[in-house]
Amino acid sequence: MFNTLQPHHGKTESIKYITATPMGENMNEIILKVAEAPPMDIGLGRARLDSKSREKLNMEIGDVIEITGKRTTAARVFKAKQEDEDRGIIRIDAYIRKNAKVAVGDEVKVKKANPEEAMKIVLAPLIGKNQRLMFSEDIGEFVKKSMLKRPLIEGNEIVVPNLTISGRESMLFKVVKTVPAKKVLQIGANTEIEVREEPPNELIKEDVGKEGKINSVDVVLYDAHYQKIIAKDGSMDLLTFMNNVRDKADTVVFDFKRGVCIVFWKTSNIK
Numbered sequence: 001m002f003n004t005l006q007p008h009h010g011k012t013e014s015i016k017y018i019t020a021t022p023m024g025e026n027m028n029e030i031i032l033k034v035a036e037a038p039p040m041d042i043g044l045g046r047a048r049l050d051s052k053s054r055e056k057l058n059m060e061i062g063d064v065i066e067i068t069g070k071r072t073t074a075a076r077v078f079k080a081k082q083e084d085e086d087r088g089i090i091r092i093d094a095y096i097r098k099n100a101k102v103a104v105g106d107e108v109k110v111k112k113a114n115p116e117e118a119m120k121i122v123l124a125p126l127i128g129k130n131q132r133l134m135f136s137e138d139i140g141e142f143v144k145k146s147m148l149k150r151p152l153i154e155g156n157e158i159v160v161p162n163l164t165i166s167g168r169e170s171m172l173f174k175v176v177k178t179v180p181a182k183k184v185l186q187i188g189a190n191t192e193i194e195v196r197e198e199p200p201n202e203l204i205k206e207d208v209g210k211e212g213k214i215n216s217v218d219v220v221l222y223d224a225h226y227q228k229i230i231a232k233d234g235s236m237d238l239l240t241f242m243n244n245v246r247d248k249a250d251t252v253v254f255d256f257k258r259g260v261c262i263v264f265w266k267t268s269n270i271k
Contacts (some may be wrong), residue, residue, distance in 0.1 A: 061077055
C-alpha cells in the first residue's frame, strides 16, 4: 500500500508500506528516505522516525529497528523533530549509513526488530595492517558500560562513546564476531565483550565455502631468518587453535581444499 503525504516545503514525499503475512503472522515494513542525523546522534546508534512511521510499525520510542539498504543494520528509535513529520524520512548518521551501505537520499526498508541479549561480542580496531593497540584489562567492561543496550549485527562498524585512543575520539571498531551470529542483538549486562588489539583478520571465516570446513591445523616454526626448522602436521585441533592460539600467530594461511590451516610462528615467540 502506498500512502502519499503532503509535505514539507510544498514537496510531495511518500511513505511506502509493505505488508506481508508469513506463517500466519503480520510483518510490516516501511520504505523511508535516508536523511542526515542531527549532530547529537552521531556515533550513538540512533534513528529518528516520525510518529506516523512509528505508528505503522507499531513501535515506541526506544524500540529497535532493522534498516536494510544493500546491507542490513540496526538502530534504536528516537523521536523526530516536528518539522520532519509526514516527510517519509529516517535520520541516521554516517556510521549507520555505511553499515546499511546507503547514502543520503537513498531509500531503505525499515521494520521492527526484537533483539536478544548477546552472549559475546568481539571487536577489532579498524587500524593499519601492521598496527597494534594496547588496552587495559578492563577494556571489555568499559565498552559494555559505554554501549549498554546498543543494537548491532555482526559485521557492523561502530564507534565506542567516550573512548579516546592516542588523541582520537572516534576510533572505529568492526564487530568481527557475535554469539549468536548473524542476527540483531543488543549489548546487555551479561554480554562478554572481547576487544582485540589487532585489526580484523579477513582470512578467518566460520563458513569456509564450497571446498569444505577447516578441521585440522598445521604448525610451521621458523627462525629469525624465516627459515623453516620444523613442521608438525595436525598438531592441534581447530577449537584449540581458535580459542588459544590464533591471536598469537605471526601468519595464518587457510587451505580450504585440503581442509587445513597453516600457522607460522617465529621460534622466539614460542614459550
